[in-house]
Amino acid sequence: MIRLVFILAAAVSLTAACAHATPATTDASAGAQQLKKLPRKPGERVAVTIYEFRSMLPTLSARSATDMFTTALVQSGQFRVVERSRVNEGVVREKQLQQAGWASGNAAQQPLRGAQYIFEGTVSEANVQERANSGGINVAGMQIGGGKSQDSIVIDVRIIDANNGDVVDALTVRKPVAASNAGVSGVGNLAATILGRRGKDTTYVPDVQAQNQAREGIDSAVRAAIEESVLQLAKRFEP
Numbered sequence: 001m002i003r004l005v006f007i008l009a010a011a012v013s014l015t016a017a018c019a020h021a022t023p024a025t026t027d028a029s030a031g032a033q034q035l036k037k038l039p040r041k042p043g044e045r046v047a048v049t050i051y052e053f054r055s056m057l058p059t060l061s062a063r064s065a066t067d068m069f070t071t072a073l074v075q076s077g078q079f080r081v082v083e084r085s086r087v088n089e090g091v092v093r094e095k096q097l098q099q100a101g102w103a104s105g106n107a108a109q110q111p112l113r114g115a116q117y118i119f120e121g122t123v124s125e126a127n128v129q130e131r132a133n134s135g136g137i138n139v140a141g142m143q144i145g146g147g148k149s150q151d152s153i154v155i156d157v158r159i160i161d162a163n164n165g166d167v168v169d170a171l172t173v174r175k176p177v178a179a180s181n182a183g184v185s186g187v188g189n190l191a192a193t194i195l196g197r198r199g200k201d202t203t204y205v206p207d208v209q210a211q212n213q214a215r216e217g218i219d220s221a222v223r224a225a226i227e228e229s230v231l232q233l234a235k236r237f238e239p
Contacts, residue, residue, distance in 0.1 A: 029220070031227025035075040038234055045080040046116050046237060048073065052085060053121035053226075057153070059218050060123065068223050069121055072230040078237060082113045117168075118160040121229070123153060123222060144184045151177040153218070155225045157233065171232050175225035182212050 050073075053065040066085045073081045083091060091112065099108035137144050152174055159169040 029223060029227065031224050031231070032072070032075055034231060035072060035227060035234075036077075038076055038078060038231075040077045045078065047080045047082055047113055048117045048119060049082045049084040049115040050119040050121065053123075055123045055222075057123055057218060057222070060222055064219070065121065065123060065222060065226070068226050069119070069230070072223075072227045073119075076230050076234050078234040080113070082115050084115070087112070115162050118162050119233075120158045120160060121226075122156050124156045144182075153177060153221055153225060155222070155229060157229050159233070159236075169236060171229060171236075173225045173229045173232070175221050175228070177218065177221045 050066060050069055052062055053069045055062045055065045063085075070081060070085070073079050091107075094103070094105075095108045097103040098105045154172060154174045156172050157170065158167050160166070161168050
């Protein structure tokens with residue numbers, strides 16, 4: 001029975017070892033850390049904005065993608081980011097309150113800062129199982145198997161000159177989304193075979209089944225792709 005317990009424990013341990021583990025992160029992603037490490041630009045920064053970052057993914061709203069892009073632009077410290085996507089929910093309301101005399105201040109008399117460039121972004125592709133492989137082994141009824149697959153998302157960003165509407169530049173970023181799984185079943189079959197050959201009673205041989213799956217979230221993958229795109233944009237806006 002001790003050997004049986006050892007077999008069961010080893011099978012479960014093997015399943016856990018085969019599974020892909022995602023390391024814990026701090027309060028900022030790796031891309032955000034890179035953005036924050038960019039040298040801060042001296043003097044006046046170019047004013048930019050984004051109205052909407054469109055999303056073709058049903059699980060990711062355009063508003064969420066727009067917020068991610070705005071956050072990444074601010075974290076980079078390379079641009080003066082002016083609000084447009086939610087201007088009616090904040091800035092305009094405050095101006096109206098001050099203009100009506102319901103709040104103090106002179107924001108109502110101040111014009112909004114104009115943007116020199118407008119960014120237009122789209123999550124344009126989502127390729128499911130771009131690559132996949134799997135395998136397994138069967139030993140006296142015990143099955144051990146696993147597999148890996150890779151999806152990908154693609155984002156496109158265009159840079160628009162606000163003065164004349166010219167598309168002055170564009171970039172594309174592809175982000176792989178990895179997934180893996182591993183499992184074991186039929187451990188009791190293997191144990192029963194071993195015990196049976198030794199003349200032991202196999203009536204009450206337990207069985208073990210275990211499954212492990214790991215997959216990067218779509219939201220975090222999109223955020224990583226957006227942060228990479230902002231890193232590339234910062235390089236293109238270098239003097």
